[in-house]
Amino acid sequence: MLDLLPIIHTRVQEYSRALRNKDHACHIATDNFIRTRCIPTHISAIKMEQVYPQGKDGGVFARFTFENAESPDEDILKVRKYLKENKVRRDDTFLRRLQIMLDFPFWKRHSIKGFKVLGTPWLDDMDRFPSRKLRVEFIGGNEPPSIVQQEDLYQLFRLYGKIADIIPHATPADDLPRHAMIRFRNVRGATTAKNCLDGYVHQETGIKLRILYGRGKNTRRILDWIVSNPKLAFPLIIAILGFFAVWVFDPVRGWSIRQRIKGGYDFSWRATRKRIKDGYDSSWRATREFLNRVPSCALNSEDSAEEMMNLNEEHPETIKELEKLKLWMKEAAVVVHGPRRGKMDLLRARVLDDGQYFLVIDCKVIAEAPNDGDMIEEAASQIGYRPLFSQFNYLSELALRAVMGSDNAAKKSSSQAKLDKILVMMMENMKRLALQKKGREHKGKSDEDFLHEVSDTRPVLILENFRHKEEDSAIYEKLAECATQLATDHHANVIFLTNDSNFFKSLPDRLFRTMLLDNSPRHSETVPQELARDVLGLYVRDDGVRKQRPWTSEQAWYFVDQLSKNRKLDYNIVLLHPLFRCHDGEKAIQHLQQAGMISIEPYENGRPANIKPGRPHHAEAFKMLTEDTTLKARMEMRIYKVRIALEAEKIEKLEQELAILAKLKKQPEGRVKYLLDEIEESQHKIDDWGKKADWQRRFLMNEEEKEEARRNWWRFGT
CATH class of the missing domain: 1.10.10 (Arc Repressor Mutant, subunit A)
Known part of the structure; x- marks a missing residue:
């Protein structure tokens, strides 16, 4: 037997070899290869008859005939000596030739060895793949039943490779055959021994050896131990899924986020409608520009110029503020506050340049999500974090629940970790987009220097409706931290759109520039x-x-x-x-x-x-x-009540001072008179304001009665 072929350990390797080339297993074991490479030329008494490839075990059975039948063993020894001295390899690949040229053994391939087949091997195509363990069963033999001793087994099997251990069967039962386990140090020795000694009859005892591959139990034992322990199995499964997600799905998510920032893919109805509207506007604008060049349509040009002039007259201060905003956002995060409506449209028209990448996050939608799961989905949808696999969040919550022992803590930590991961991936991809235009002319500059100097390449992050829901400050804190980090590192230009400019007062460690933006036209009736x-x-x-x-x-x-x-x-x-x-x-x-x-x-x-x-x-x-008389009456009544409370507090302090003066043996008459006058004056104010507040209260009650009468006018006729 010649060990020419690579050993197959699994069914997958067997299928892949069959798919690559149907005759690959027999290709290198041809008559020509064995005759020219494995048989010495000076021995002419050997003639090869037939070849039987044994693909799984990595060997080839070759049948020879000898002209000198008296000494076949000597000829076999000559063949083995030739293979050993010449170090015949399985193939002659480029790596093998490179190894010979460099005289450096960086690619070790074992030399082909030849062995005489002593038994009658059993050729099968079952899923019994090679292993370092051999199960040697003893069949037949002299009476009483006997076994082959370890010394004899060692002498038989040591020829094919180094043996690690021989384990005899201690107490053979009636229903089990007598056997012994032999463990080789490598698989090649075990496969060669099995194919050469299977069916061999021991001369002294008359026992026939039936050799099978032993079953490796180390891996199975570890797997069974892990599966039988749920506290180890669930975290291990989650870790494997997380590793798979990092190497497979994270690149897809990064691409999805970049496409969302670029505006390259968004198949929602709102985005489709916007693309149709933008296409219509651009075509109409091109048509207007063409008509303006025609003399007969000069009036259109004048009208267009007049409209643009009117637009500039409508927003003279706003345009200056927007120009200032374009300069400010290159240095720090900018807080734009003012009326609720129209700020985003002005930013699109005046601040964002054509072709500039930007991402708009509506904080109102995220903050008003009913639960943590919906909040994560809304944040992922707006950032473009796809695929999300929200069902795996439930599995991670189960694992955290088993570790932490608290449902609320596990759910909260899981949602926070997921939101942090989404924001971190958004920051990484914004930096990647900002560095897209770094070419050879910036070869000597680091990424930080390039981003600091070239501000036009940065994407713009716009946080709309910031601090819409003030009681949920954790979400806004994370968004503000992420946005300010992007602005500080010059990875993106950041704009906060808010109705309340005081939110940044609670973040003293962050630098902001604030701006009031009023986009209202001067002559509008509304x-x-x-x-x-x-x-x-x-x-x-x-x-x-x-x-x-x-x-x-x-x-x-x-x-x-x-x-x-x-x-x-x-x-x-x-x-x-x-x-x-x-x-x-x-x-x-x-x-x-x-x-x-x-x-x-x-x-x-x-x-x-x-x-x-x-x-x-x-x-x-x-x-x-x-x-608005009703609103004015209500607010004035509240002001009167506040002033009455202030005067009552003042009177209380004056009375406390009078009580202290009364305990003195000699009271200062001037001070006492002053305090009494102050109390009297404050009491007159309280009486006056009380009457006015009462009048406002009666006015509100009359207005309420009139409103009730207007609502129920139809009942008086019945």
């Missing part, structure tokens, strides 16, 4: 109404969600009422008002200025002088709000 709704919702109304604001609704209404009557207010006079004298009024004024409701004019030395509306249209909105 502007005062829209601004009135915005002022009422952003600054005045106290619905419980904005109870953490640094100003009160009464303080905001004071500016609405006074600025609707006056163009500007004296800063010092405002501070003397009771609403601002006792409730940290200067801090409230500064926060209202930052929120965009008011603006402060300074003197030449920088000291605050006057207070004006934050935007030109705010005065009209303030006036419209004060014309």
Whole structure:
């Protein structure tokens, strides 16, 4: 037997060899190869008759005839000596030739060896693949039943390879054949021994050897131990799935995120409708430009120029702010606050250049998700993180639940880890897009230097409706941390679109630039109404969600009422008002200025002088709000109640001082008289404000009765 072929260990290897070449197993075992490479030329007494390839075991049975039948063993020894001295290899590949040229054994291939077949081997095509273990069964033999001793087995099998151990069967049973286990150090020795000694009859005992491959149990034992232990099995399965996801699905997710940022793929109805609209607008724009070049259509050109002039006249301050925004966002994250409507359209038209990559994340949709699973799906959908495999999140939650022992903690940690992974992958792909245009001219620069100098290649991240739902601050904290990290590392330009500019005050370790954006046209009839709704919702109304604001609704209404009557207010006079004298009024004024409701004019030395509306249209909105008699009565009643409470607190302090003075042996008459006068004056104010508050209350009750009568007018006729 010649061990020419590679050994097949599994069924997959057997199928792959058959698919590559049907006759590959027999190709190198041809008569010509064995005759020219394996048989020495000086021995002419050997003639090869037939070849039987044994593909699984990696060998070839070759039948020879000898002209000198008296000494066949000597001729076989000559063949084996020739193969050993010449180191005949299985093939002559390029690596083998390179090894000979370099004289460096980096590619070791075993030499072909030849052995005489002593038994009658059993050729089969069953799924019994080679192993280092051989099960040697003893069949027949002299009476009483006997076995082949270990010394004899070692002498028989050692010829084919190094033996690691021989394990005899200790207590043979009646229903099991007598056998012994022989473990070789390599598979090649075991396969050669099996094919050469299978069916061999031991001369001394008359026992016939039947050799089978032993079953390897080490791997099976480890697998059974893992499967029988659920605490190890579930984490191991999750780890394997995670490893598979990292190497297979993460590149797909990265491509999906990049396509979302580029706008290359989005098959939703909204995106399809937008593409149709953009195509229509571009074709109409091209048609207008063509018609403007025709003399007969010069009027169209004038109309177009007039429209553009009107547009610039409608937004002179807004256009300047947007130009400033384009410069600011290259250096730091920019917070754009103002009215709820229209900010995104202005950014698309004025800030985002043609062909610039950008990603818009609607924080409102993410924050209003009913549960953590929907929140993850919304975030993945907006970022383009696909595929998501949300069902695997449940498996990870089960694993964390088994480890942590708490359902809420496991669910929370799982959702946070998933959101962190989505945001980290978004950051990595934004950096990759920012480095796309780094060419040979920037070869000497590092990635950080290139991103810092060339700001036009960075994608833009826009967080829309930021801080829409203030009680869920964890999501906004993660989004703000991710966005500011992108802006700090110059991997992307970041813009926050929000209705509340005070959210960044809670993040002192991050640098922001703030900007108030008012996109309202000057001559629009709907502007005062829209601004009135915005002022009422952003600054005045106290619905419980904005109870953490640094100003009160009464303080905001004071500016609405006074600025609707006056163009500007004296800063010092405002501070003397009771609403601002006792409730940290200067801090409230500064926060209202930052929120965009008011603006402060300074003197030449920088000291605050006057207070004006934050935007030109705010005065009209303030006036419209004060014309609402019901709203005005309600707010004035609240202001009266606040002032009454302040005066009552003042009276209480005065009475406490009078009680202390009464304990003295000699009371200071001047101080006592002053305190009594102050108490009397405060009481007159309380009585006056109480009457006014009562009048406002009766007015509101009458208005409510009138409204109820208007709703039920049809009942009086019945």
